[in-house]
């Protein structure tokens with residue numbers, strides 16, 4: 500399995516950064532895009548630079564209906580017309596207008612061999628879901644912005660898959676130290692990106708340096 504960070508607030512040299520989040524995942528024979536970043540231009544530029552062909556995706560996952568996660572799907576619709584996008588329920592018409600096939604997810608769902616969706620959890624007004632992938636090392640959980648709380652999304656991922664956690668990656672939405680402690684208790688590796696905030700990065704660097712993995716656009720995480 501490999502996960503390539505396609506869009507993030509930070510980027511490796513030669514790639515574009517923006518306030519947004521997107522990851523390209525190859526696992527169990529599937530090619531999946533998790534979120535699309537904020538804009539068509541950044542996703543297109545970075546995917547091309549990274550040699551990723553988004554017209555070959557099997558499906559996509561939208562974590563929640565916020566522009567910094569769905570904006571780039573307009574580009575995905577151009578190169579992968581009719582692609583299934585597992586989305587939290589809500590206004591799905593914009594995805595249809597972009598040529599995509601939104602599939603509302605209301606409950607935890609197995610989307611393929613070794614791939615699960617937590618189903619939408621509510622975080623205030625926002626419904627948000629996470630993607631869980633089985634690896635030999637344990638469960639890899641990909642989150643968007645963690646409005647419902649990253650610890651809650653991770654627990655839901657563990658429940659739907661029945662597997663113990665290996666790694667969690669994505670936006671953690673400025674979690675408290677208690678939430679980070681709980682996460683560290685559940686996960687061997689922690690990769691905060693996007694909206695996680697400098698404070699959580701500093702805390703993890705100090706408190707759990709052995710668990711912290713720093714990822715930004717262009718980072719590639721590989722698992723067996």
Ligand SMILES: [Fe+2]
Nearest residue numbers: 567644670694
């Ligand atoms: Fe976000």
